[in-house]
Amino acid sequence: MSEPTGLKSWLTTTDHKRIGKLYFWTAFVFFLLGGFEALLIRAQLAKPDNTLISADTYNQLFTMHGTTMVFMALMPLAAAFFNYIVPLQIGARDVAFPRLNAFSYWVFLLGALFMNASWLLPHHPAPDGGWFGYATLTEKQFNPGPNIDFWLLGLQILGIASLAAGFNFIVTILNLRAPGMKMMRLPVFSWMTLVTSFLMITAFPVITVALVFLMFDRVFGTHFYLPQAGGDPVLWQHLFWLFGHPEVYILILPAMGVISEVLPTFSRKPLFGYTVVVYSGVLIGFMGWGVWSHHMFSVGLGPIADSVFALTTMLIAIPTGVKIFNWLATLWGGQIRLTTAMCFALGFIALFTIGGLSGVTHAAPPADLQQTDTYYVVAHFHYVLFGGTMMGLFAGMYYWWPKMTGRLLSERLGLVHFWLMFIGMNLTFFPMHLIGLLGMPRRIYTYSHDLGVDSMNLLCSIGAAMLGLGMVVFVYNMWRTRRHGAVAGPNPWGGATLEWSIPSPPPVHNFDVIPTVTSRVPLWDAPPKPAPPPGHIHVPAGSWWPMVAAAGLPVMALAPLTHTVWIVFVGAAILLFGIYRWAFEPFEV
């Protein structure tokens, strides 16, 4: 069965593997964009009282750096692997709702483009309220331009993409498993995808509501967050962090899933304490809902609330610690091969541990009163999100690249990439602990020489340049691999899970014969039997309508942006038309 080619085949695709690739490349471009924004930030902060970047532009840069990395780079990079890998791991031919999957992607792409379009308008009115967008600063009164509108409307659109993806992967993982693939035989990456999906469908409605309030405040003059009329800006913080903390686990759990695949493969041992690792992942997902106010210790919620949230936050350290110990026990007694993927996975453990430990220091509210909103916190969450999530995702890229493309990335360049990242990451973010403890706040476009942190900031900027260099090496590696990468074969790493039982890249229908699973490590316990020649396997044709429906959303978003009511009806009509055509494909109402 030959795969269709050409632009149309990509625009209309409903193949989870192609959508996975679309997610990957789109998210990767946004990762580079977010990284570029970070480099500009570090250039400005390389010396005190710098005038390279204006205050307004700087505020846009850190806002968009955070927003881009969270919503347009890290989450969709994880989604790329959800899409590409999960159906292969569970022995399915596609996700449960292939067209909904395409819809998710197009909504994500259009939402990301919508928000970033603000850079291109005259005077670049990009969002400038911080990724956390605290009211009342984001209210019309204090931010009359379109900046915040771009932000909140873009986030609404991106949220819809995440919701749709969440529903899809929950059903896919629960319902499309190959025969014998019991839940407790599910690869940990798929398990973490499931937990993440549940977090997505529960967390995103909360920020949707928070953003609707903000939009109404800005567009229709309500006062949800305005104290003059009895509203409370702290309501925004509660809603935002009710979403925001589960979001943190949405970002980290997939990476934990990746390394739970990579570590066993390159130790040639099954994951130690599989059940415990799975349950602690589920527990982290649940507990993630009970800790949001630890982002608000300086808000003054009172000693009782502070104590409760301090304790719940500290409790989360237990399942997290248990996971780390199980990973270490997986390495113990194994035969460790230091491939690039493995180096990144080990880097995850080394760096995430630091992020976790600094996290415990600000789980204590009094200590947090000295740390919050300083560079100490910036150091902390970059150890978690860069040292953790990105290291995990890089591990996944090197690990699954041969599966996705059929060719291996160069290990030599890969190790150069790894060391530039690992050293650059520590050089950039480790000094920030100290910079913060020495009193430098975050989100400031300039700082005084008097603070005594000049040389440490310069060090951070040098580290950031190293990270940039590392990315250049990585991009070159990917480019080079297209022609010169070694041909991978179905299972270059000796992996144990089902995705390694089929050719690389997999055929359109994934599995000639849906395998029957009898073990957690099917390929180690029972090498794949030669498959019987496939009969005809029906592969659904592509569809334009998910993309058309998705296009309705940014059109609708233009209405509040331009204060033009009729546009909302045009957008809704496009959305509805797309959904109808999609629901009744081929069209037959």
Added chain:
Amino acid sequence: MTHAAATHHTSMGLDSRKMGFWAFIGSECLLFGSLISTYLVYQGRSVSGPTPAEILNIPVTSISTFDLLMSSLWMVLALAAVQRGDMKWAKVWLLGVAIGGAIFIGFQVYEFTSFVREGLTLQANLFGCTFFILTGTHGAHVTVGVLWMLTLWYRAMRGKLGPEHAMTVEIAGLYWHFVDVVWIVIFTLVYLLHK
């Protein structure tokens, strides 16, 4: 509707669309939960009138609540009719659900306009903000439901809805009942227990 994936073998023995829809309802619970929580948190914090006691017309809303409850009953009957292949009654009940929903929306339009005349606008006070957003979001859900029911009814009229589409109708019913349950919660908390 054509959903190839849904016809496959499923691990949980549950239709994939139905499972997906339950996940959607779970998600919607958080949406309405956030809206309702905000309403409750802001209750009594308006710095100016009008207050709920001055504005809410419980008898009128009781009628529309009853209407919406009845439409849920009709939904049950519609599904039962589709499942047993009685398309004549299926059409009647489906249209009934749509009309019931439309009547509810009509009541809401009347309610909103009379509230605005009495001085409760979206901007008037916190009660106005939270009330209109909460009930308006619910009304939007009912509107989507009405469009959905009309679509099913239209298809039934064209002879394109039969017992083989029972799952499609069942999912529409899940949605309708959920929207109804949410209204019961809103009616209780906002109208009956107002402060």
Added chain:
Amino acid sequence: MPFRPTLRGTLDAVPRYRRHYISLAALLGLGLIAACGGPYPQSTLAPTSDFGVAIDRLFTGIFWWAVVVFVVVEGLLLFSILRFRHREGAPAPEQHHGHTALEIAWTLAPALILVFIAVPTVRTIFATAGDAPPGALRVEVIGHQWWWEYRYPDLGLVTANELHVPVGRPVVVDITSTDVIHAWWTPKLGGKRDAIPGHHNKIAFRADSIGEYMGQCVEYCGASHANMRLRTFVDSDSGFQAWVAAQRAVPAAPAAGSPAETGKQMFQKYGCIGCHTVAGVSAGLIGPNLTHVASRTTIAGASMMNTEQHLRDWIGNPPAMKPGSMMPNMHVSAADLTALIVYLQSLK
């Protein structure tokens, strides 16, 4: 399933040195840099108040627990990488799937450590909740974009950006805001609290040593967040009394015909009176109270020292000095500006 040979060769590229030497070196290097710099006027690590000391003690305790866990985890990781390296031709390792006793052990161990952290944490939360003993000096801190207003309700004083408190006496600070959320922070005197419109937060502290302490707004509050700084002066008892007396006095009107008198007219001509209070002259409430502006060491949200040149730059073009500044460029002519500065400098 045996390993494929495709990896041989590429694996040889793994460097022999270990990453952890590098992190260790980075850590030491940082220590060195930290040792060379200084004096770190906003350091949280050298507190000079009871509030700051309580936090520091808690943090230090947690820090050392973190160091212990760090050494254990990274040590095990490093050991495993060194010890359990793949060797060509070695038989497949034993396939362990788990160990219940171990799982219980490493669940309980962190739980136990957390008990040692949680107890002092909760104790410190209540100790630092902002309850001040009776007789504490009350100060109201009001955040504005982008400067701080200080009111002493018991002393009838209003000033801006520079807080004066007496040494050794409890102070309770009531923090709020009129516009967006700010956070008030003098790191050496203890933790921060948010200044939220419609809310009042409290910090109680007793400053231990006389001196001038730097701080700044630490909640992102818009264009000039970075320029919203502050200073806290801990005065001797007599010094504080003298400061209070001076602040309470109404500054003498400038002599007729003096340059300061001209400046006072400029203060009216350019509309300064609309926003600023000078006791006996104007009652503007939008900008900082300038009655004793010359007694302050800084201007413009404590972002500049109070010198003639800075006054000239600042009043000459406020948005250029402080992006987004609420004080517009009034296009004051050079001669008028000179007079205005003479007047402002007379407001001691």
